[in-house]
Amino acid sequence: xxxxxxxxxxxxxxxxxxxxxxxxxxxxxxxxxxxxxxxxxxxxxxxxxxxxxxxxxxxxxxxxxxxxxxxxxxxxxxxxxxxxx
Amino acid sequence: xxxxxxxxxxxxxxxxxxxxxxxxxxxxxxxxxxxxxxxxxxxxxxxxxxxxxxxxxxxxxxxxxxxxxxxxxxxxxxxxxxxxxxxxxxxxxxxxxxxxxxxxxxxxxxxxxxxxxxxxxxxxxxxxxxxxxxxxxxxxxxxxxxxxxxxxxxxxxxxxxxxxxxxxxxxxxxxxxxxxxxxxxxxxxxxxxxxxxxxxxxxxxxxxxxxxxxxxxxxxxxxxxxxxxxxxxxxxxxxxxxxxxxxxxxxxxxxxxxxxxxxxxxxxxxxxxxxxxxxxxxxxxxxxxxxxxxxxxxxxxxxxxxxxxxxxxxxxxxxxxxxxxxxxxxxxxxxxxxxxxxxxxxxxxxxxxxxxxxxxxxxxxxxxxxxxxxxxxxxxxxxxxxxxxxxxxxxxxxxxxxxxxxxxxxxxxxxxxxxxxxxxxxxxxxxxxxxxxxxxxxxxxxxxxxxxxxxxxxxxxxxx
Numbered sequence: 001x002x003x004x005x006x007x008x009x010x011x012x013x014x015x016x017x018x019x020x021x022x023x024x025x026x027x028x029x030x031x032x033x034x035x036x037x038x039x040x041x042x043x044x045x046x047x048x049x050x051x052x053x054x055x056x057x058x059x060x061x062x063x064x065x066x067x068x069x070x071x072x073x074x075x076x077x078x079x080x081x082x083x084x085x
Numbered sequence: 086x087x088x089x090x091x092x093x094x095x096x097x098x099x100x101x102x103x104x105x106x107x108x109x110x111x112x113x114x115x116x117x118x119x120x121x122x123x124x125x126x127x128x129x130x131x132x133x134x135x136x137x138x139x140x141x142x143x144x145x146x147x148x149x150x151x152x153x154x155x156x157x158x159x160x161x162x163x164x165x166x167x168x169x170x171x172x173x174x175x176x177x178x179x180x181x182x183x184x185x186x187x188x189x190x191x192x193x194x195x196x197x198x199x200x201x202x203x204x205x206x207x208x209x210x211x212x213x214x215x216x217x218x219x220x221x222x223x224x225x226x227x228x229x230x231x232x233x234x235x236x237x238x239x240x241x242x243x244x245x246x247x248x249x250x251x252x253x254x255x256x257x258x259x260x261x262x263x264x265x266x267x268x269x270x271x272x273x274x275x276x277x278x279x280x281x282x283x284x285x286x287x288x289x290x291x292x293x294x295x296x297x298x299x300x301x302x303x304x305x306x307x308x309x310x311x312x313x314x315x316x317x318x319x320x321x322x323x324x325x326x327x328x329x330x331x332x333x334x335x336x337x338x339x340x341x342x343x344x345x346x347x348x349x350x351x352x353x354x355x356x357x358x359x360x361x362x363x364x365x366x367x368x369x370x371x372x373x374x375x376x377x378x379x380x381x382x383x384x385x386x387x388x389x390x391x392x393x394x395x396x397x398x399x400x401x402x403x404x405x406x407x408x409x410x411x412x413x414x415x416x417x418x419x420x421x422x423x424x425x426x427x428x429x430x431x432x433x434x435x436x437x438x439x440x441x442x443x444x445x446x447x448x449x450x451x452x453x454x455x456x457x458x459x460x461x462x463x464x465x466x467x468x469x470x471x472x473x474x475x476x477x478x479x480x481x482x483x484x485x486x487x488x489x490x491x492x493x494x495x496x497x498x499x500x501x502x503x504x505x506x507x508x509x510x511x512x513x514x515x516x517x518x519x520x521x522x523x524x525x526x527x528x529x530x531x532x533x534x535x536x537x538x539x540x541x542x543x544x545x546x547x548x549x
Contacts, residue, residue, distance in 0.1 A: 033512065038302050039127045047315045058322055059126045067128070 001053060006074045013048035017041050027071030042067060054082045087174070088440040090361070091149050097353035098213065098235040098408055105212040106152040107204060107232060108176070110141035113189050114218030114431060115299045118243045123332045124295030125305055126319040136514060139496035141190055143437040143516070146489060148176035153207060155179050155200070157190045163467035164491040171487060172444060179203055191222040201230055208232030218242060218431030236408035242430060245406050247296040248335045251428040258396040263415070263423050265291075265337030271320050271330035278313045278336070285310045289338070296333035306339060341418035345426075346380055347435055350394045350410045358398030363390055364435055366413065367455065375455025376435050377527075378442065386422045390414065393424030401430060409436055438489065441518060445485060451527050452520045454489065457538040459513040464495040465541060470515060473537040477530075483522050484530050490516035510543055 001009075007027060014035060015021050031037045037045065039059075046057050057080065066076035092102035099106075111117075116130065144154040145168060154176045160168075168175060181190065181197035194200050204226070208214075213235040216223040219242045227234045236242065244250060249267045256262055268274040274293075281291055285307060293316065295303030307313045324330040345366040352358045365380040366373065382390070397412060411433030413426040438454050446452045459465070467488075474486050497511035515538055521527035 033509070036512075039130070040125070040302055040305055042128050043126060043305060043319075047312060050315060051311070056318075056322075058319065058326070059128045060323065062128045064129055 003074060003078065006053065006077050007070060009049060009052045010045075010070055010073055010077075013045050013052065016048050017044040025070055027069060027074065029070045031067050031069065031073065037067075049077065053077065055080045056083045087149055088443045090439040090443045091147065093359065093361075094351055094409065094439075097351045097357070097359070098215065099233075100354065103151070105207065105210065106148065106215045106235065107207055107212050108144045108148050108152060108154045109191055109194070109214065109216045109223060109226070110144040110154075110156075110432075110437075111189060111191055111217050111220065111223065112137050112140045114216070114220050115246070115297065117220040117222070118218070118246055119295070119297035119299065119303075122247075122295075122297045123323075123329070124297060124303060124334055125293060126316075126323055127295075127303070135187075135496040136493050136512070138189070139492040140490060140516075142490050142492040143434070145175055145178075146173070146441045147432075147437045147439070150174040150176060152176040153179055153204075153212065155181065155190055155194055155204075157181065157184045157188075157193050158492065161467050161491055163471070164488065167467065167471060167488065173441070189222065191216070191220075191226050194226055195222070195229065204230040204232055215432075218246070237405055241405040242408075245401055245404060245428065245430045247333065248294055248298070248427060249296045249333050251425060252335050254397065254400050254428065255425040258393075258400055260393050260396060260424050261422070263337045263340060263426060265335055268334050268336060269331065271317075271324045271332060274320060274332065274334060274336070275317055278307075278317065281313075281336070282310060284338070285313055292337050292339050294335050294337065296335065340415065340423070342415045343418055343420065344381070344416050346382075346390070346414040346416065347376060347433065348390055348394060348412050348414065349433065349435060349439075350398050350412065352398045352402050352407045352410060354407045356399070356402040356407075358395065358402070360391055360394040361439060362435070363387065373434070375453060376438070378446070378452045378454075382416070383420075386416065386420070389422045389424055397425065397428060401428075406430055409433070411435065438518060441487065441489065445487060445518065446520050450520050450522055451524050452518060453527055453531055454516075454518045455531070456490075456493070456514040456516045457535055459494060459515060459538065459541060460510055460543045461495070461498070461513055461541075462510050462543055464498045465513070467491055469541060470494070470538075473540060474517075474534070477533050477537045481521075481526075481530055481533065484526065485518075485520040486530070486534055487518045487520075488515065489518050490514075 011025050066072050095104050096102040141156055142160055148154050156178055159178050159180050181193040181200045183197045184193045208231045213233045214227045215235040219236055219239050221239045224239045252267050266277045290306050290308040293305045345368050347366040348363040349361040350358050363380045365377040367375045409432050411429040414424045415426055416422055494513040494515050519530050521530050
């Protein structure tokens with residue numbers, strides 16, 4: 001999956017989790033400070049991303065630095081192996 | 086303040102209405118109780134929550150002039166003057182001499198010999214320690230200072246703050262529970278979600294709650310079978326990884342509701358209990374936003390709350406608890422009252438407002454306690470807040486607006502940011518109590534305060 005597709009998927013997942021349509025978000029958008037995600041929202045975000053890009057992530061094993069911005073999350077998702085269903 | 090409210094709390098907890106108290110407002114207590122209890126899968130917790138820690142300033146509203154409040158950061162001098170002008174007699178504030186960023190006030194106190202000596206003297210004079218919620222840290226503070234705890238020990242307090250405990254108490258007391266179940270293993274959660282498969286398929290949501298979820302967090306709403314399956318997969322992987330399938334959550338039906346309620350009970354050492362107040366709780370997506378008082382309830386609903394309060398108090402006392410308890414409840418869309426959604430056996434946000442509402446809310450008026458979000462580029466002076474609120478007050482006769490916590494406005498500015506470059510914008514919260522003759526004017530006043538506070542904020546970005 002191309003990087004811009006992953007970014008679009010993250011935007012879609014944020015819209016679903018936070019129930020707000022944000023429109024295009026820059027990669028510099030901070031997930032905690034700007035989007036106000038909490039631990040449950042991260043869990044929901046992971047679930048939405050599991051659906052859309054075929055990953056499997058255990059929240060406890062996350063490095064929260066990967067969740068600093070949309071850009072760092074995209075880097076993380078690019079590195080994460082995809083699971084075949 | 087020598088309010089009746091504070092005197093009654095002192096009488097119940099210490100046996101006398103004039104016992105001096107030492108208050109530690111450890112809003113991080115819930116996070117501490119949660120340690121060692123496995124709940125929903127969750128990312129590693131963020132270490133520092135400066136805004137939550139700064140809420141300890143709320144203690145100035147509860148404590149009286151013969152009490153002592155331990156704070157890691159003293160209140161802003163301008164805010165202290167303001168409170169005095171509003172008619173509040175403030176407590177003595179003690180600040181630990183060794184404060185470290187990100188460390189709790191109790192931990193700071195335990196590392197501050199000068200402060201410990203001061204607390205020992207207060208303990209020797211008969212003061213009692215009243216934490217927001219007792220954890221092993223406050224227990225250690227009490228022990229090292231030879232000061233009596235106003236409530237029971239940490240073990241009892243932690244046990245009765247579990248949502249699993251709360252559901253079981255509700256069942257045992259014969260009170261109407263929110264339909265649902267307690268789960269203490271992965272298999273129990275699997276079985277419960279399987280039972281609810283049909284409900285999920287029809288799009289009726291469930292909520293899974295951590296037994297020790299921090300207020301407004303640790304709640305996962307499942308609104309379709311896919312989400313339930315995903316949750317179970319995550320839980321299965323965790324159990325396989327750790328070799329331990331224990332977990333403590335409750336699963337409840339997400340009921341359509343008219344409103345949330347919060348009521349407070351104070352349980353005396355002798356088991357006598359008083360229902361202190363019932364407030365309407367304002368929430369958005371499960372997160373607490375504020376309180377409206379009085380709550381809009383029928384006489385019968387109020388009677389049911391009185392009954393539930395007596396039952397909850399009796400059972401908590403039988404299980405070794407005395408002290409302040411906040412209970413969350415809901416009124417369903419069909420007006421059915423569910424009197425126990427959650428038991429918080431600790432001081433609550435509304436506990437700190439009890440004295441100020443007694444002083445400032447005349448009978449027959451309505452009040453709203455809430456916070457207003459701020460987005461700031463630099464710390465805000467209290468004078469700036471005061472200026473905009475004075476502007477509101479001028480246009481709204483017969484109303485009152487009181488700032489109830491100012492430290493939360495600038496708390497996040499204290500977080501170190503990356504070296505070099507301009508500091509990043511940060512979020513703050515201004516807590517306030519609004520009083521008006523009726524609900525319509527209260528809503529209009531709320532809108533006016535929100536508009537005024539917004540002028541202090543950075544312009545809203547398109548995504549926020």
